[in-house]
Amino acid sequence: MFRSVWLLLALLFPLTLPAQEEGTAAARRLRNRQFESAAQQRTGLLIPLYIYPADIETHPAYNRLIDLKRRYETVPFRVIVNPASGPGTRVDPNYTRAIDRLIGAGCTVIGYVSTDYAKRPAEEIQEDIERWVAFYPRVHGLFFDEMNYEDRDAAVDFQLSLKEAGERSGFWPIVANPGTDTPGRFFAAEAADCFVVHEGETWPEERRIQGDRPGGYGDFPPWTRAVLVHSTTRFDKNSLHVVRRYARWVYVTEDPYRPGREGEENPWDTLSRHMEAMCEELAR
Structure with a gap:
């Protein structure tokens, strides 16, 4: 036996x-x-489209974006939608229709979630994730804004927990926005699929966007990085081509950001007039 x-x-x-x-x-x-x-893959556009989609069938900004996506079909579009600093507390039929139209044009649609630099309770963030699933099930990914970028394990663990919560609900990609230089430990932990390593009124300098410094992100591929530029009235294609060497996702708008000035506190509430110029350059 x-x-x-x-x-x-x-x-x-x-x-x-x-x-x-x-x-x-x-x-x-x-x-x-x-x-x-x-x-x-080509360099693509990460578009914060914080514009209410009233009369979506005739809305000039949405229709312009959709038309550009169809004309430049090889340029990836990731479009961030933001009903109410997140999904809101109820379904908005206008956003449902807007999301459908964006997806129909070939855009990847990403839902906005505020984290308030880790000051917001994780339970509230989880509720937002669940609302995105329940209210707008066609949304592909999540955009965690105001990411805590402290160079500490606790900050990395918090962001990683948000990514994992999003993934459990079926979301991809997960984009995190600290808006500034991000320590390499966040990339090493894969705490997001992509990090916004620059958000500002000027293009980042090449030596900074490279990330080649102790504790930097230079050892991680460009598709894990994004750059957002506002308040820029002149489109600079040379700066675009420098940035695309190091960041796979980019967006630039003339819309100003002036805290405290009425009408200038949100640089993402219009569609950039540089959209076509960006598409032309990225399609080359």
């Missing part, structure tokens, strides 16, 4: 161990394929 048991174990373990190893190898192969696929 004992001999039979040992024979059975000898038969089982050689089968089980290689299967486990093959599972690990398969995961590595998949990750490598995903890396190569991402490495070959």
Whole structure:
């Protein structure tokens, strides 16, 4: 009897161990394929479209964006929608229709979530994630704004927990916005699929956007980074081409950001007049 048991174990373990190893190898192969696929993708636009979609069938900003996406179909569009500093407390049919139209044009639609630099309770953020699922189930990903970018494990763990919560609900991509230089430990932990490493009224300098510094993000691929530029009346294609070497997602608008000035406190409440120029350059 004992001999039979040992024979059975000898038969089982050689089968089980290689299967486990093959599972690990398969995961590595998949990750490598995903890396190569991402490495070959074009630079795209990360568009904060914080514009209410009234009369969506004739809305000039939405229709212009949709028309540009169809004309420049090879340029990826990630469009952030923001009903009420998040999904709000009820379904807005205008946003439902706007999301449908954006998806119909080939845009990836991302839902806005405020984190208030980790001051907002995690339970409230989880509620927003669940509302995005319930209210607007066609939304693809999430945009965690005001990310806490302190160079501490606790900050990384908090952001990683948000990403994992989004992933459990089926969201991808997960974009996080600290709006400034982000410590490399966030990238190493894969606390988001993409980080906004610059949000400001000027283009970032090349030496800064490279991220090649101790504790920086230079060892991580460009599709994990985004750049947002506001208050820029002149479109500078040279600056665009410098940035795209290091950040795969970009957007520039002339809309000003002037805190305390009425009508100038939100640079993302209009669609950039530079949209077509950006599309032309990125489609080359």
